[in-house]
Amino acid sequence: MGKIVLRQLKRAAPLIFFLLSTPFAVHAQEVLRWGADPSGGAPYVFADPAHPDRYVGYEKEMVEALAAAMNRRAEFVPTDWETIVTSLQRGEFDVIVNGLEPTEDRARFILFSKPYYIFKLQLTVRKNEARIRSLEDCHSRTVGTLSNTAASRLMAKEGIPFKGYADPVGAYKDLELGRIDAVLMDVPMEMYYARDNPRLRPAGDPVHRGAYVVGLRKGDEALKAEVDAAIDRVMRDGTLERILRKWSLWDDAQAELQAAARTDVAAGEKKPDEVAYEITSSSFNWREALLRLTRAALVTVLLSFGAMWIAVTLGLALAIGQSRGPAWLQLLCTAYIEFFRGTPVLVQLLFLYFGLPRLGLAMPGWLTALVGLGLNYAAYESQVYRAALEAIPRGQLEAAYSLGMSPLLAFRRIILPQAFRIAIPPMTNDFVSLFKDTSVAFAISVWELATAYRELANASGEFLLLGLLVSAFYLLMSLPLAHLARRLEKRMQHGRAIRAVESEVAA
Amino acid sequence: MIRVEGLGKSVGGARILRGVSFRVEPRTVLGIMGASGSGKTTLLRCLNGLERVTEGAVECEDVRLEAGLAEKEYQRRVKHLRRRVGMVFQHLYLFPHLSVLANITEAPVQVLKKPRAEAEQLAHELLEAVGLKQAAPRYPESLSGGEQQRVAIVRALAMRPEVLLFDEPTSALDPRRSFELVAVLRRFVGQGQTMVIVSHSIKFLEGVADFLLYMEGGEAVEFGAKERVLREPRDPRTRDFLRQTD
Ligand SMILES: Nc1ncnc2c1ncn2[C@@H]1O[C@H](COP(=O)(O)OP(=O)(O)OP(=O)(O)O)[C@@H](O)[C@H]1O
Numbered sequence: 001m002g003k004i005v006l007r008q009l010k011r012a013a014p015l016i017f018f019l020l021s022t023p024f025a026v027h028a029q030e031v032l033r034w035g036a037d038p039s040g041g042a043p044y045v046f047a048d049p050a051h052p053d054r055y056v057g058y059e060k061e062m063v064e065a066l067a068a069a070m071n072r073r074a075e076f077v078p079t080d081w082e083t084i085v086t087s088l089q090r091g092e093f094d095v096i097v098n099g100l101e102p103t104e105d106r107a108r109f110i111l112f113s114k115p116y117y118i119f120k121l122q123l124t125v126r127k128n129e130a131r132i133r134s135l136e137d138c139h140s141r142t143v144g145t146l147s148n149t150a151a152s153r154l155m156a157k158e159g160i161p162f163k164g165y166a167d168p169v170g171a172y173k174d175l176e177l178g179r180i181d182a183v184l185m186d187v188p189m190e191m192y193y194a195r196d197n198p199r200l201r202p203a204g205d206p207v208h209r210g211a212y213v214v215g216l217r218k219g220d221e222a223l224k225a226e227v228d229a230a231i232d233r234v235m236r237d238g239t240l241e242r243i244l245r246k247w248s249l250w251d252d253a254q255a256e257l258q259a260a261a262r263t264d265v266a267a268g269e270k271k272p273d274e275v276a277y278e279i280t281s282s283s284f285n286w287r288e289a290l291l292r293l294t295r296a297a298l299v300t301v302l303l304s305f306g307a308m309w310i311a312v313t314l315g316l317a318l319a320i321g322q323s324r325g326p327a328w329l330q331l332l333c334t335a336y337i338e339f340f341r342g343t344p345v346l347v348q349l350l351f352l353y354f355g356l357p358r359l360g361l362a363m364p365g366w367l368t369a370l371v372g373l374g375l376n377y378a379a380y381e382s383q384v385y386r387a388a389l390e391a392i393p394r395g396q397l398e399a400a401y402s403l404g405m406s407p408l409l410a411f412r413r414i415i416l417p418q419a420f421r422i423a424i425p426p427m428t429n430d431f432v433s434l435f436k437d438t439s440v441a442f443a444i445s446v447w448e449l450a451t452a453y454r455e456l457a458n459a460s461g462e463f464l465l466l467g468l469l470v471s472a473f474y475l476l477m478s479l480p481l482a483h484l485a486r487r488l489e490k491r492m493q494h495g496r497a498i499r500a501v502e503s504e505v506a507a
Numbered sequence: 508m509i510r511v512e513g514l515g516k517s518v519g520g521a522r523i524l525r526g527v528s529f530r531v532e533p534r535t536v537l538g539i540m541g542a543s544g545s546g547k548t549t550l551l552r553c554l555n556g557l558e559r560v561t562e563g564a565v566e567c568e569d570v571r572l573e574a575g576l577a578e579k580e581y582q583r584r585v586k587h588l589r590r591r592v593g594m595v596f597q598h599l600y601l602f603p604h605l606s607v608l609a610n611i612t613e614a615p616v617q618v619l620k621k622p623r624a625e626a627e628q629l630a631h632e633l634l635e636a637v638g639l640k641q642a643a644p645r646y647p648e649s650l651s652g653g654e655q656q657r658v659a660i661v662r663a664l665a666m667r668p669e670v671l672l673f674d675e676p677t678s679a680l681d682p683r684r685s686f687e688l689v690a691v692l693r694r695f696v697g698q699g700q701t702m703v704i705v706s707h708s709i710k711f712l713e714g715v716a717d718f719l720l721y722m723e724g725g726e727a728v729e730f731g732a733k734e735r736v737l738r739e740p741r742d743p744r745t746r747d748f749l750r751q752t753d
């Protein structure tokens with residue numbers, strides 16, 4: 001829940017900052033607006049647990065040092081990791097400083113500074129895990145990681161099945177709960193989120209050797225030179241080392257990386273400041289993307305039908321309970337309906353996914369989404385059924401009674417079929433919107449169609465083409481439904497006439 | 508055989524019926540007349556257990572509904588009662604989602620557990636008797652008012668009730684249709700059916716009824732053989748009513 005508030009704040013933050021800063025910024029020094037995702041962003045940049053309105057993190061301190069070296073004022077712009085490159089391109093901030101890896105894909109859209117940090121990847125498993133000793137053992141397991149990171153690209157290349165998360169907390173939590181078998185993540189995050197967790201332990205030594213760089217817009221060559229010079233400077237004067245040591249991130253690899261910048265001054269001669277590091281590449285391929293989209297579309301369909309089944313059966317029970325049950329049941333049903341209609345479905349999903357495991361009930365993401373959406377839509381369906389039941393004249397029931405039918409029989413054979421006919425058009429419409437609402441499942445890392453689009457598009461930059469493709473997928477599935485809804489609606493209107501003709505023909 | 512003894516019905520503080528007593532012998536037709544709001548419909552609903560009596564009792568064959576029965580016992584008796592007493596409502600309430608045939612066979616099959624073929628056989632016979640042989644597969648909405656009326660009668664008759672209650676059967680019919688209905692109903696009476704018919708049409712009741720009951724203000728003012736009540740009413744209120752309606 002905290003995360004949602006944070007996301008909302010994040011959206012509004014640039015505007016608020018802008019409004020607040022404009023009048024004062026006119027005569028002040030130039031700003032360096034830097035973007036990063038602070039949700040689950042430790043130890044890079046994150047909301048200080050002690051003062052949640054303040055951000056802390058080693059990258060925050062580093063950017064402030066860099067800005068000082070550039071004689072600028074650092075201004076933090078919170079953003080989303082998934083869309084960080086496009087946000088930079090749109091000019092929401094000037095640089096990305098968010099543990100960004102200089103991949104070839106990204107090189108097509110943005111500039112990179114020189115590296116400022118060498119990172120490794122650490123595999124983490126549950127304490128009692130005996131089968132997994134290294135990444136090699138994970139080929140038939142599910143490994144969690146952040147979407148669109150070195151770790152995810154590495155596993156994609158190695159053919160290891162992985163699950164992409166939006167933040168490290170969710171990934172490690174799912175590992176604890178047994179929803180996944182291991183987590184592979186950059187060492188800084190692993191250190192902060194998993195190293196001290198008594199239920200988890202590292203599996204094997206860190207692997208891979210990658211670099212973090214500052215990302216800049218294409219064309220900002222001058223700013224890039226400025227940033228590079230600033231990086232050199234904070235390395236040379238020991239500021240960066242001090243910051244990294246403070247955050248326990250200093251190691252031999254950093255010493256090696258910084259040696260170039262440092263000896264430079266000492267010896268006064270030009271040395272190549274190249275340090276060896278590896279770059280993961282995602283090698284985006286359309287065939288694979290199409291396959292993943294198709295799989296995601298199937299998940300979407302499964303979610304929709306499963307959730308609708310729950311919504312229909314539970315909704316009917318709620319409607320009957322609410323209108324015909326004893327007083328306590330009516331109260332219970334009303335409370336249920338008001339609760340689920342009065343709170344956002346996103347909050348309900350997050351509660352089911354992260355809250356229920358505390359009570360000992362940990363469902364996998366897809367099941368959580370299916371059940372959550374079902375429970376939510378049941379509240380809405382119940383009102384459709386209640387209205388439909390109330391639309392049947394009381395005389396129908398009395399006519400059935402006068403023919404000797406029991407209340408149950410009268411309800412089942414006389415009232416329900418008539419109410420169902422009234423309820424079909426609104427139900428079909430609800431189904432279409434449920435179908436689209438499955439996209440909220442991305443919040444709990446379910447790989448349905450909307451999540452797939454977000455991740456594939458962010459990884460490839462193909463927002464337009466993939467967007468058209470995904471829309472086509474949605475339409476392919478929802479148009480027949482909408483068509484069915486319209487036809488049923490028409491039938492309800494003209495049903496009498498149609499049936500009259502049919503029976504005329506039959507007679 | 509219907510016996511009504513000191514029947515009273517109050518809703519809230521209002522006494523809708525008070526001290527109503529009469530009998531209906533088997534194979535006869537009782538016509539109930541009275542001004543609007545005199546309690547005719549309420550009386551019929553009491554006879555069918557759709558309303559609970561608050562004073563006195565109604566008895567049909569061996570099923571007796573009296574005031575102050577415990578809910579469980581009341582429901583048990585009503586269940587028996589409704590197998591013996593059928594009702595045709597003023598607004599008919601045919602089941603719109605079922606064909607004419609299914610409207611008629613639904614209760615015999617579901618309640619009496621008759622084999623479907625047997626129930627359909629009977630339904631076809633009854634439909635033929637009221638001149639609606641062709642209507643079986645049609646849906647109620649496609650029928651005229653008079654045809655719907657006859658389907659409602661057949662639907663009630665298919666349960667083979669000892670008594671059939673009618674509320675305003677002629678309100679939707681033109682004079683000719685009402686006249687035809689008299690013939691249809693008399694034929695079933697001839698076959699042993701007992702009926703209670705509420706109507707505003709004295710002419711219709713004159714044609715169909717054997718006995719007449721005049722109601723006013725929730726009371727049974729006059730009860731007797733049709734000819735006697737129409738020709739020489741004893742109570743001045745009945746006399747006034749008959750004069751006004753002629
Ligand atoms: N549930 C109820 N609550 C309060 N009053 C009622 C109720 N049912 C009937 N009444 C009243 O009882 C009186 C008799 O109603 P009833 O429907 O039996 O009259 P009726 O003789 O059938 O009239 P009409 O010829 O207009 O159909 C009316 O004044 C009516 O308003």
Ligand SMILES: [Mg+2]
Nearest residue numbers: 547548549674
């Ligand atoms: Mg009436």
